[in-house]
Amino acid sequence: MPRSAQSSSPPGVDGSPSDADAGHFPASLLYAAAKLYYTEDATQAEVATQLGTSRATVSRLLAEAKRRGIVRIEVVQPAELTSGDLGDRVARALSLTTVFLSHPLPQPGPGRGIVDVMGAALAPAVGQALSGAGLLPGDVLLVSSGRTVYEVAQYDLVPLPGVLVAPTVGGNDQPEEWYQTNEITRRVANRVNGxxxxxxxxxxxxxxxxxxxxxxxxxxxxxxLWPHARCALMGVGAPPLMRSDIPQFVPTRSNSLRAAVGDVCSRFYDRDGNEVDFEGSDRLIAVELEALRHVPVTIAVAVGQDKVSSIIAGARGGYFNQLVTDPATAAAILDSVEG
Structure with missing residues (x-):
């Protein structure tokens, strides 16, 4: 007799319905099988014993539970793969060679801000970027001033013995240590054995x-040393007229700086990446923006919503070809570029 005609099977759980008849399983039975198997880690054989059925029927019960939505399986992409994809998307959006993403920044404690926690989070990614630069003894590594590079320099980076570390800008008259470029140069040199x-x-x-x-x-x-640099590590400044922390020599009341959205190495630029001068900037002792375009490896390191437009414009200007940032800033950059 054909199987479809066998309608007089015993009424137990294993009433021998075919796969085509699996949709006739009661929801309570599907839930019981799924709960035993997925929540209580029972094997299919153990589920079959408890439900008084066969392992083949248990397999059909579980498949039907998935089909009806009683069982929902979520596949979560590992963090390192998610970050890698995000970094690649930012690199393509900004026409950069590489974007290195740190771990998400931890929440600052009471009375602390993002500047107090970013150094430890960013340092491993900066070390990775520097390691990939292929620096050899005698090569020149330029470092900028600024709070971000200063904070990163508090932590281990990567051994680069014999590398010559030099500042990109003067600043020995500045009161804040993060604008004292010789201090940052010393710290970075100590961290890389340069x-x-x-x-x-x-x-x-x-x-x-x-x-x-x-x-x-x-x-x-x-x-x-500047024209012979093999690599430059630089912070990215937020729009100068929106900053509460800025080097004393910057004339924040200058009308020309209204067009500036950011700076690298104390050289300001507008939204399109074009240089923005200010009164006296012809006397600025700092690496020229055009010179940065000729350094083989230029690594910008920056985080924060206030840096998004600065990062985008700096990349447009070609002042850096690599970026170190955190996932939140990377996502904000994509939203700004693609939105």
Whole structure:
């Protein structure tokens, strides 16, 4: 007799319905089988014993439970794969060679801000970026001033023995240690086992002092390293007129800076990445933006919603070709570019 005609099977659980008849299983039976198997970690044989049926029927019960939505299985992408995909998308959106993502920044405790927790989170990703730069003894690594690079320099990076570490901008007259570029140079050199080279000059000397500084042999020695740099590590400044923390030499009342959305190495640029000058900037002792475009590996490190437009514009200007940031900032960059 054909199986479809066998309608007089015993009324037990294993009433021998075919796969085509599986939809006739009562929901209570599907739930019982699924709960035993998925929640209580019973084997299919154990489920069959408890329900008084066969393992084949248990298999059909579980399949039907999935089909009806009684069982919902979620496959969660590992964090490292999610971050990698996000980093790749940001790199494509900004035309960068690589984007290195840190772990998500921890929540700052009471009385603390993002600047107090970003260094530890960003340092491993910065170390990874520096490791990929292929620096050898005698190569020149330039470092900028700024709070982000300063905080990163409090933590271990990557051994780069014999690398020459030099500042990108003067600043020995600044009161905050994160704008004291010689201090940052020393810290970074210690973290990579490199050789520090100090620039004993203010970022913006007066008209009388400027020409004499350029003739000083100790200053010339550092300035002559800039064209030979193999790598640069730099922070990205937020729009200057929106910042509460900015080097003292920056004339925040300057009308020209209204167009600036960010800076690298104390050189400001607008939304399209074009340089923005200010009164006295012709005396600025800092790496030129055009020179940064010729450094083989330029690594920007920045986090925060206030840095999103600054990062995007800096990438448009071609002032860095790699970026270190956190997943939240990376997602905000994509929202801004793709939105």
């Amino acid at each position: 050789r520090p080279n100090y620039l004993f000059a203010p970022a913006l000397p007066g008209p009388d002092l400027y020409p004499s500084l350029l003739k000083d042999p100790s200053i010339q020695r550092v300035l002559h």
